[in-house]
Amino acid sequence: xxxxxxxxxxxxxxxxxxxxxxxxxxxxxxxxxxxxxxxxxxxxxxxxxxxxxxx
Amino acid sequence: xxxxxxxxxxxxxxxxxxxxxxxxxxxxxxxxxxxxxxxxxxxxxxxxxxxxxxxxxxxxxxxxxxxxxxxxxxxxxxxxxxxxxxxxxxxxxxxxxxxxxxxxxxxxxxxxxxxxxxxxxxxxxxxxxxxxxxxxxxxxxxxxxxxxxxxxxxxxxxxxxxxxxxxxxxxxxxxxxxxxxxxxxxxxxxxxxxxxxxxxxxxxxxxxxxxxxxxxxx
Amino acid sequence: xxxxxxxxxxxxxxxxxxxxxxxxxxxxxxxxxxxxxxxxxxxxxxxxxxxxxxxxxxxxxxxxxxxxxxxxxxxxxxxxxxxxxxxxxxxxxxxxxxxxxxxxxxxxxxxxxxxxxxxxxxxxxxxxxxxxxxxxxxxxxxxxxxxxxxxxxxxxxxxxxxxxxxxxxxxxxxxxxxxxxxxxxxxxxxxxxxxxxxxxxxxxxxxxxxxxxxxxxxxxxxxxxxxxxxxxxxxxxxxxxxx
Numbered sequence: 174x175x176x177x178x179x180x181x182x183x184x185x186x187x188x189x190x191x192x193x194x195x196x197x198x199x200x201x202x203x204x205x206x207x208x209x210x211x212x213x214x215x216x217x218x219x220x221x222x223x224x225x226x227x228x
Numbered sequence: 229x230x231x232x233x234x235x236x237x238x239x240x241x242x243x244x245x246x247x248x249x250x251x252x253x254x255x256x257x258x259x260x261x262x263x264x265x266x267x268x269x270x271x272x273x274x275x276x277x278x279x280x281x282x283x284x285x286x287x288x289x290x291x292x293x294x295x296x297x298x299x300x301x302x303x304x305x306x307x308x309x310x311x312x313x314x315x316x317x318x319x320x321x322x323x324x325x326x327x328x329x330x331x332x333x334x335x336x337x338x339x340x341x342x343x344x345x346x347x348x349x350x351x352x353x354x355x356x357x358x359x360x361x362x363x364x365x366x367x368x369x370x371x372x373x374x375x376x377x378x379x380x381x382x383x384x385x386x387x388x389x390x391x392x393x394x395x396x397x398x399x400x401x402x403x404x405x406x407x408x409x410x411x412x413x414x415x416x417x418x419x420x421x422x423x424x425x426x427x428x429x430x431x432x433x434x435x436x437x438x439x440x441x442x443x444x445x446x
Numbered sequence: 447x448x449x450x451x452x453x454x455x456x457x458x459x460x461x462x463x464x465x466x467x468x469x470x471x472x473x474x475x476x477x478x479x480x481x482x483x484x485x486x487x488x489x490x491x492x493x494x495x496x497x498x499x500x501x502x503x504x505x506x507x508x509x510x511x512x513x514x515x516x517x518x519x520x521x522x523x524x525x526x527x528x529x530x531x532x533x534x535x536x537x538x539x540x541x542x543x544x545x546x547x548x549x550x551x552x553x554x555x556x557x558x559x560x561x562x563x564x565x566x567x568x569x570x571x572x573x574x575x576x577x578x579x580x581x582x583x584x585x586x587x588x589x590x591x592x593x594x595x596x597x598x599x600x601x602x603x604x605x606x607x608x609x610x611x612x613x614x615x616x617x618x619x620x621x622x623x624x625x626x627x628x629x630x631x632x633x634x635x636x637x638x639x640x641x642x643x644x645x646x647x648x649x650x651x652x653x654x655x656x657x658x659x660x661x662x663x664x665x666x667x668x669x670x671x672x673x674x675x676x677x678x679x680x681x682x683x684x685x686x687x688x689x
Contacts, residue, residue: 181497181561188557189485192503192550196661199546203665207672214675217682372609376602380592389588390606393581394613397620404624418623425616436609443601 229317232308236325250287250330251337257283258341269346276345277355277410281403284334284359285395288366291330292391293384295322295374296441305378309445315438323364323371323434331363347410354409357419362402365426368433369394375437379444398425453530455674462667469667473660480506480654488650500558502651506658507550511579514544514662518586519611522604532674534600537607538590539669543662545583552576571621578617582610596677 261279265271299305308318338359339352347355373391377383405418484502521537524530555573556566567573586603593599 184557184561185485185496185499188500188503188554189481191553191557192507195546195550195553199543199665203543203668203672207668207675210672210675210679214679214682217679217686220686221682376589376606379598383592386585386588386592389581390585393578393585393617394610396578397613397616400620400624421620421623432612433609436605440602440605443598443605446598 229313229321232313232318232321233324236322237328240325240329250291251333253290254283254287254334254337255341257286258344261345272346273348273410276342276347277351277406278403279345280338280342280347280355281359281399281406284331284338284363285366285399287334288326288330288363288370289388289391289395291326292370292374293377293387295326295371296378297374300378305441306445309441315441316434319371319375319434319437319441320430322374323368323437326371327364327367331359331367335359335363348412350412351406351410354415354419355406358402358405358409358415358422361419361423361426362398365398365422365429366395368426368429368437369398372433372437372440375440375444378441398422401425453524453532455532458532459671459674462671466664466667469660469664473657473662473664475657476653477657477661480650480652480657483650484654488646497558497561498647500554501647502654504551504554504558505651506655507547507554508576509655510658510662511544511547511551511576513659514540514547515579515582515611515614517666518544519607522607525600526604526608531600531677532670534596534604535673535677536666536670537603538600539673540666541583541587541590543665543669545580545587547658547662548576548580548583552580569625571618571625574621574625575618578621579614582614586610596680 258279261275262272265275296305299308305318309315335356339347339356342352342355370391373387373394376390377387380386401418401422405415405422408415408418481502484499488499517540518537521533521540525534525537552573555576559568560566586606589603589606590599593602
C-alpha cells in the first residue's frame with residue numbers, strides 16, 4: 174500500500190529512511206548501554222554483598 | 229599582573245617558537261593561496277579579504293595550546309593561583325600576551341600581505357581596522373578555550389573543536405567589515421558590532437576562563 | 447516536600463523507573479502514529495508536491511535539537527548553582543540525543559532542499575545556525591569524553607555550556623546580519639497564535655512533535671539512569687580494588 178508520492182517519491186522516502194535509521198541507532202545504542210551498565214552494576218553489587226557476608 | 233605580562237612576553241620573544249609560528253603560518257597561507265586559486269587578479273581580489281581573515285584566525289588558533297601548557301606542566305600556574313593574584317588577572321595577562329604576539333603583529337602584517345592578493349585599494353584601512361578590533365576577541369575566546377582544556381592530555385584537537393563555533397560571530401563581523409570596505413561600501417556598522425564583541429569578550433571571558441582554571445587546579 | 451527531592455539519585459531512579467514505560471509508550475506510539483499518518487494519509491501540497499511530507503520529520507527534530515540545547519543549558523546551570531549530580535548527568539545524557547536530532551534536521555532539510563531549492567545546501571541563516579549548533583554539540587560531547595574525573599568534567603562542560611549559549615545567541619544574530627536567507631518563516635509561530643500550515647498538515651505534525659518530545663525525554667532519562675548506575679559501579683569497583 175504505497176501512497177502516491179509523485180515525482181518526489183525517492184526524496185521523501187529517503188528522508189524517512191535516513192531519519193528512522195538515525196533514530197534507531199541512538200535508541201539501540203542508548204538501550205544497549207543502559208542494559209550493559211545495569212548488568213555490570215548488578216554483578217558488582219552481588220560481589221560486594223557476598224564480601225559483606227563473608228566478613 | 230604587569231609582572232606576569234612582562235615575564236610571558238619576554239619568554240615568548242626569547243624562545244621564539246610560538247611567536248614565530250603563528251606569523252609563519254599566516255604568511256604561508258597567504259603566499260600559497262594564489263597557487264591554489266590561480267593567478268587571476270580579479271579572482272584574487274574577491275577572495276583576498278576572506279583569506280587574510282581566515283589566515284589570521286587560524287594563526288591565532290594554532291598558537292593557543294601554548295597559552296597555559298608550559299606553565300601548567302612546570303607548576304607555575306599553581307604558584308600563580310596561590311600567589312594571591314586573582315586568576316582573572318592571570319587569564320587577562322595571558323590573553324594580552326597572546327594578542328600582542330599574534331593579533332597585533334598580524335594586524336600590521338596583513339595590509340602588507342594584502343598587496344600579494346591584489347586587495348582593492350580602498351580595502352586596506354577597513355582590513356587593518358577590523359583586524360585591530362577583532363583579534364582581541366579571538367585571543368580572549370581562545371584563552372578561555374585553553375583554560376578549559378589545560379588539564380587534558382593532547383587537548384589541542386579538542387581545543388580547536390571547542391573554539392571553532394565560538395569564533396564564528398567574530399569572523400562574520402570582521403570579514404564583513406573588511407569586505408564592505410574593500411567594495412567601497414559603508415563599513416561602520418559591522419565594525420562597531422565587532423568592537424562591541426571584543427569589549428564584551430574582554431569584560432566577561434576572563435571570569436569564565438578563571439572559573440575553568442579554578443576547577444582544573446582544585 | 448521540595449521539588450529538589452526528585453533530583454536525589456535514589457528518588458530519581460525510583461520515579462524515572464516508574465514513569466519510563468509510559469514515556470517510552472507515548473514517545474514511540476505518537477512518533478509512529480504521526481509519521482505513518484504523515485507518510486501515508488496526507489495529501490500533497492500544491493507547490494511542494496509530496497516533499498511536504500518531510501515536514502513531519504524536519505520540524506519536530508529541529509524543535510528538539512534546540513530544546514535539547516536549552517535543556518543542557520538549564521541542567522548545567524542547576525549543577526553549577528546547586529551541585530545536584532543528577533542534573534549534571536542529565537546534561538551529559540541529553541547531548542548525544544540533541545546531536546542526533548540536529549543531524550536529522552540537517553539531513554531532512556538537505557534532502558528537501560535538493561528538489562525545492564535546487565541545491566543540497568545553502569548558506570542560509572537557519573541552516574548555518576544549525577551547523578553551528580551541531581559543532582557545539584560535538585565540542586560539548588568531546589569535552590565530556592576527554593575528562594575522566596566526572597565532577598571535573600561536569601564543571602568544565604557546564605562552563606562551556608554557559609559561554610557557548612551566549613555565543614549561540616550571538617552567532618544567530620551575526621549570521622542573520624551576514625545573509626538574509628531562503629528558508630521560509632516558522633511553520634508554527636507560537637507567539638502570534640496563528641498558523642501558516644493548514645490543519646490537514648498541522649494535526650499529524652503536532653502528533654509527531656509530541657512523539658519526538660516524549661522520545662527525547664525517554665532517551666534522556668534512560669541515558670541519565672545509565673550514568674547514575676555507571677557512577678555507582680565506579681564507586682564499587684574502586685572499593686573492591688582497595689579491599
